[in-house]
Amino acid sequence: MIEIxxxxxxxxxxxxxxxxxxRFGVGTSGAMDDIALRAGNILLGNDENDAxxxxxxxxxxxxxxxxxxxxxxGASVEAEIAGRAIPxxxxxHARAGDxxxxxxxxxxxxxxxxxxxxxxxxVVLGSRSTQxxxxxxxxxGRPLQPGDILPCAASTAAxxxxxxxxxxxxxxxxxxxxxxxxxxxxxxxxxxxxxAATQALFWSSHWKITPQSNRYGYRLQGPAVKPKxxxxxxxxxxxxxxxxxxxNGQPIIQMRDAQTSGGYPKIATVIRADLWRVGQxxxxxxxxxxxxxxxxxxxxxxxxxxxLDRLRTNVRLVEETRTCx
Amino acid sequence: xxxxxxxxxxLLGTSALLFEAPGTFDLPHQRRIWALAATxxxxxxxxxxxxxxxxxxxxxxxPPRELDALITALNESWDAAESLAIGGREIRLPVTYxxxxxxxxQSVADHCSLSIDDVVAIHAAPLYTVFALGSHPGYCYLGxxxxxxxxxxxxxxxxxxxxxxxxxxxxxxxxxxxxxxxxWHAIGHxxxxxxxxxxxxxxxxxxxxxxxxEIKRVIR
Numbered sequence: 001m002i003e004i005x006x007x008x009x010x011x012x013x014x015x016x017x018x019x020x021x022x023r024f025g026v027g028t029s030g031a032m033d034d035i036a037l038r039a040g041n042i043l044l045g046n047d048e049n050d051a052x053x054x055x056x057x058x059x060x061x062x063x064x065x066x067x068x069x070x071x072x073x074g075a076s077v078e079a080e081i082a083g084r085a086i087p088x089x090x091x092x093h094a095r096a097g098d099x100x101x102x103x104x105x106x107x108x109x110x111x112x113x114x115x116x117x118x119x120x121x122x123v124v125l126g127s128r129s130t131q132x133x134x135x136x137x138x139x140x141g142r143p144l145q146p147g148d149i150l151p152c153a154a155s156t157a158a159x160x161x162x163x164x165x166x167x168x169x170x171x172x173x174x175x176x177x178x179x180x181x182x183x184x185x186x187x188x189x190x191x192x193x194x195x196a197a198t199q200a201l202f203w204s205s206h207w208k209i210t211p212q213s214n215r216y217g218y219r220l221q222g223p224a225v226k227p228k229x230x231x232x233x234x235x236x237x238x239x240x241x242x243x244x245x246x247x248n249g250q251p252i253i254q255m256r257d258a259q260t261s262g263g264y265p266k267i268a269t270v271i272r273a274d275l276w277r278v279g280q281x282x283x284x285x286x287x288x289x290x291x292x293x294x295x296x297x298x299x300x301x302x303x304x305x306x307x308l309d310r311l312r313t314n315v316r317l318v319e320e321t322r323t324c325x
Numbered sequence: 326x327x328x329x330x331x332x333x334x335x336l337l338g339t340s341a342l343l344f345e346a347p348g349t350f351d352l353p354h355q356r357r358i359w360a361l362a363a364t365x366x367x368x369x370x371x372x373x374x375x376x377x378x379x380x381x382x383x384x385x386x387x388p389p390r391e392l393d394a395l396i397t398a399l400n401e402s403w404d405a406a407e408s409l410a411i412g413g414r415e416i417r418l419p420v421t422y423x424x425x426x427x428x429x430x431q432s433v434a435d436h437c438s439l440s441i442d443d444v445v446a447i448h449a450a451p452l453y454t455v456f457a458l459g460s461h462p463g464y465c466y467l468g469x470x471x472x473x474x475x476x477x478x479x480x481x482x483x484x485x486x487x488x489x490x491x492x493x494x495x496x497x498x499x500x501x502x503x504x505x506x507x508x509w510h511a512i513g514h515x516x517x518x519x520x521x522x523x524x525x526x527x528x529x530x531x532x533x534x535x536x537x538x539e540i541k542r543v544i545r
Contacts, residue, residue, distance in 0.1 A: 019372060019384070020373055022375045022382070022459075023373055023374075023376075023458060024458055024462060024463065024520070024526075025459050025460055025463055026462045026527070027461075131462065133461045133505045134503060136522040137522075185338075186336055186338050186339070187336075188336065188337060189333065189335035189343060212484065216505075230477070232477055234345075234350055234377065234495075234497070235377050235378045236343055236377035236378065236382060237337075237377050237381075237384075237459060238382075239337050239382075239384065241340070242337055242338070246478075246480065246482060246508065247477075247478075247479075247481075248480050248481050250481075259506070260375070260461070261377055261459030262460075263495060263508075264478070266337075269337050269338035270338065271339060272338060272340055294336060297338065298388060301339065
């Protein structure tokens with residue numbers, strides 16, 4: 001088990017998500033950066049859907065209750081365990097009683113702490129992810145608090161130190177600026193309800209990520225983008241990534257804890273291969289949208305899968321080499 | 326794809342597709358949506374078929390390489406869809422109209438040029454049908470609201486609205502099952518359990534069930 005000693009902001013237990021409960025109004029939840037979660041689990045020889053701790057703010061501190069392997073992926077953080085620094089996207093080993101401290105986040109927005117065997121909270125409706133709105137899943141359906149004890153499954157996985165190349169380096173996009181995230185989107189149902197000038201404004205704007213951005217949605221600030229005439233849709237299903245335009249003309253990107261349906265007009269949807277980039281975009285930074293097509297969005301997913309395949313292969317090769325020695 | 330009497334089909338990125346039926350927001354159209362959902366949920370690569378209000382979202386297990394076959398199948402199945410009548414159960418829900426939770430009662434009355442008593446009487450009169458579940462765990466979208474109390478959704482959604490809120494959004498009404506953000510206008514509240522993840526079916530109500538609101542109290 002691990003004990004949470006200090007936590008800032010809404011840290012939570014997340015796996016990849018709960019994907020088949022929409023018909024009961026239950027959204028996906030799940031890691032905001034699913035690539036980072038998968039990478040952490042790959043490093044540890046876990047099932048890629050095993051649950052980890054999503055850490056959105058620092059400082060964060062926890063104590064390991066027994067010897068175990070762990071990995072830190074996602075945001076680049078300054079982390080330390082028993083006096084030694086842990087590089088980002090790195091697997092390491094903790095001894096019982098060791099304290100892990102995350103002191104700073106230098107790039108990105110969310111760090112993932114995965115442990116060998118996974119965080120072993122009960123599976124509720126097919127997932128271990130925290131459903132904040134429904135108050136179930138994760139640890140008692142709520143964000144983590146100091147004093148919380150997280151059960152960890154037993155693991156026989158390898159324990160040597162090992163790192164992998166971070167996704168934001170391997171999957172870096174051309175012309176990405178330091179403080180701006182560019183995400184690819186496919187236009188959605190109401191795109192044509194906006195005139196050409198407004199559409200152009202949507203593409204060219206450098207959208208500011210407001211402090212009202214969280215796991216529910218990213219509320220953006222910029223020039224008002226309004227449809228030719230007010231659009232009042234009948235409520236329909238939506239998924240994480242959908243960009244809604246409420247009447248004030250300020251886009252909202254639906255994220256993992258978003259409602260499962262809505263009626264505001266949808267201008268576009270962030271593609272699945274780029275949604276993690278939104279999850280790692282920091283409050284106050286800028287975001288820009290780049291139009292893509294459905295086939296190109298599938299190609300981007302294939303590129304993401306290929307990166308994860310490389311990680312699996314590399315980790316396996318390292319383990320094999322170590323076993324041979 | 327956008328002819329007025331033809332369904333509209335649009336993409337939600339690569340994870341889902343939205344089918345919007347042509348025609349009015351009424352029970353006959355919704356019954357065809359339920360029939361289409363029952364059919365489409367059995368197709369390969371479809372994870373779930375989720376009815377909305379006279380529309381249907383299909384989520385993908387694996388995104389199809391080509392969408393043409395799926396779009397054709399949806400159109401053909403819609404044309405062939407018989408009305409699926411679901412004989413649900415009837416629930417009576419006592420509602421306190423107005424007050425702190427139902428603080429938009431006055432603004433709905435003003436917007437619709439009605440008195441508070443009129444809004445309450447008009448809202449509590451119909452036998453509503455659960456058209457679809459969505460938004461948040463256990464939430465029911467209801468069909469059957471009198472268009473006289475229609476009020477457009479909020480300019481900016483609220484970050485937090487109370488659980489049990491009875492609200493109006495456009496020409497729809499519903500009751501929230503838990504606290505959370507909302508773009509609708511709350512006119513009252515009820516206390517009832519709509520969702521429990523430990524139940525064999527986690528949501529208390531299903532499409533086809535009916536709800537009658539009982540006026541417990543009106544706070545002006």
